[in-house]
Amino acid sequence: MKRKILIIGGGFGGCASARMLCEDPKNAITIVEKNSFLGAGVRTQFYGGHPYTFGPRHFLTHNKKVFEYLNKIVPMRLCSDHQFITYVEKDNKFYNYPLHYNDINKMPDKKKIFQELKNRNLQKIKSAKNMEEYWLNSIGKTLYKKTIQNYNKKMWLVDNVKEIDTFNWSPKGATIKKGPRAAWDKAISAYPKKSNGYNDYFDKIDKRKINILLNCNLKVYDLNKKIFYINGKKKQFDFVISTIAPDFFFKKDFGELKFIGRDFHKIVFPVKEVFPKNVYFLYYANNEKFTRLVEYKKFTRHKSNTTLIGMEIPSMNGKHYPIPFKSEIRKSYKYLRKLPENFFSIGRAGTYRYEVDIDDCIEQAMELVKIINDDNYMNAFPQQKWWQYE
Ligand SMILES: Cc1cc2nc3c(=O)[nH]c(=O)nc-3n(C[C@H](O)[C@H](O)[C@H](O)COP(=O)(O)OP(=O)(O)OC[C@H]3O[C@@H](n4cnc5c(N)ncnc54)[C@H](O)[C@@H]3O)c2cc1C
CATH class of the missing domain: 3.40.50.720 (NAD(P)-binding Rossmann-like Domain)
Known part of the structure; x- marks a missing residue:
């Protein structure tokens, strides 16, 4: 049977x-x-000849078996050079996303930030009741306001980050990264080789x-x-x-x-590349309505004199994010x-x-x-x- x-x-x-x-x-x-x-x-869909997906769909895994399985069916190109950066309007600067210590050294208010980091009580993270408490205890007030507060307000369509009462899902962790690269350093990072993704x-x-x-x-x-x-x-x-x-x-x-949904916009620019060489994602932590931009060429290696950028705006359209x-x-x-x-x-x-x-x-x-x-x-x-x- x-x-x-x-x-x-x-x-x-x-x-x-x-x-x-x-x-x-x-x-x-x-x-x-x-x-x-x-x-x-x-x-994968196409716009002006450019391949793109609804959001990045960048393949990241810590499980070699999972990577090998997918790679056999959809040959993957390793993209371990990928970088994510974030724009902080207050400083008019781009930093690594998530932040690491080297970024703080470039900030105009670094003295205050280092002092706040020294004073933080990491034990309090364990008893944090909401996302605001979690991040304030993780990185201090100044960094929280610059990089976390607005991003999460728009990501989850809330007026106050205190409304978010779970945070263990955050891949960004409680610490600020050390070393030259941002998070996900140890994961296998890949994208399909073929243009149809x-x-x-x-x-x-x-x-x-x-x-x-x-x-x-x-x-x-x-x-x-x-x-x-x-x-x-x-x-x-x-x-x-x-x-x-x-x-x-x-x-x-x-x-x-x-659920929170996403409105997705595709924009073609009349230049070969917009983002710096290895930057695939750009996060925005300010009052703009969108959360991130993705330059699809960086993943797809599509050859063209123009480039396609995808813009994601949180909305109530679709069941994308529990x-x-x-x-x-x-x-x-x-x-x-x-x-x-x-x-x-x-x-x-x-x-x-x-x-x-x-x-x-x-x-x-x-x-x-x-x-x-x-x-x-x-x-x-x-x-x-x-x-x-x-
Ligand atoms: C914008 C965005 C960007 C992302 N980027 C990445 C990334 O970079 N890397 C990564 O690893 N992951 C990423 N993800 C997450 C990842 O893509 C998803 O977690 C994964 O694809 C989910 O697959 P799923 O099968 O669970 O659900 P879905 O892909 O949602 O599939 C569910 C299917 O069910 C169908 N369906 C719904 N209701 C019914 C019904 N009543 N009857 C029949 N069919 C129905 C839907 O049409 C849909 O096809 C991203 C997600 C989003 C939203």
Whole structure:
């Protein structure tokens, strides 16, 4: 008997699960995707001949196995020269993003900042109640105001950073980096070599083994029995892998899970390159409405006398970023706990975790394959239930 597996959502998480699970002939897989294409925001599109994605989709991982897996399907170019910088209007200067000590030496108010750093009590970070307290205790008032406060206000569309009451997801850490490079130094940093980016990962999926339903309308008929209406037809499954927000399955009984979206603008400039040589990203920590700019050429190596810059403006359009409020995370747990057996919720929206990136989607799919294909796996490694919440 085949295992009937429904995958909801054809983004990275859904496609990674499908690709890995279809290796076992016992699995009969259906992907349902509401859009007319697979890949969601990771799909490469073209503007004025320039390849781009919705946001950078820069591949960063600490897991060599994950990199090697992706590299076999989508040959990757290592881009360990990448740099991120941030513009601080108050100083009219660009610094590394995140900051490190060398940057402080270039600041007009460095004396005050070093004094604040000396006076900080790192122990207090552990008991911080909100993001403001966390950062004030990490880097002091002056640096907080210059680099963190406005960025987070616009990133999360809040009036006050105190509203953000979780912060362990922040990859920027509590310390200021030392040494010549910014954060993520130790991660494998890469981008697809081909101009169509990650698209082969979605387009070259084995359609003989995977039933892909695009523009699909999905409704729940009986969640516990894993019965759904798919384009109006009733279908039952043995396993479900969902990559969408879990409130969908319960008619938003505990309230709608909140997300921040993004408005994305593409701008072509009449020069070969705008950013300095190795700068891929530019963050803006001031009152401008956008959070970051990306020069796509730096990733894609596209040859042209013009250059494409992507601009991201936080908005309520789309479910791109789960909000790091305890109340929302608790709400997501309420939904996740109610999911029936053999129903797995993965990916960024599926786990309601902002920190889930492309590499995490692959890692989660790798884990899921073991769970679904090997009946003994879950019992042997109960601690590896990554989908469990506190
Ligand atoms: C602007 C931006 C920039 C990013 N940059 C990076 C980066 O540089 N590096 C990195 O590693 N990560 C980055 N990420 C994160 C990473 O791309 C995502 O975490 C990852 O792609 C999520 O994949 P997913 O499958 O979980 O979800 P998604 O990609 O959101 O896929 C979910 C799919 O489900 C479909 N769907 C939704 N509702 C339904 C429904 N009812 N029925 C059927 N289908 C449905 C959607 O159309 C979508 O295709 C970025 C994210 C954003 C938003």
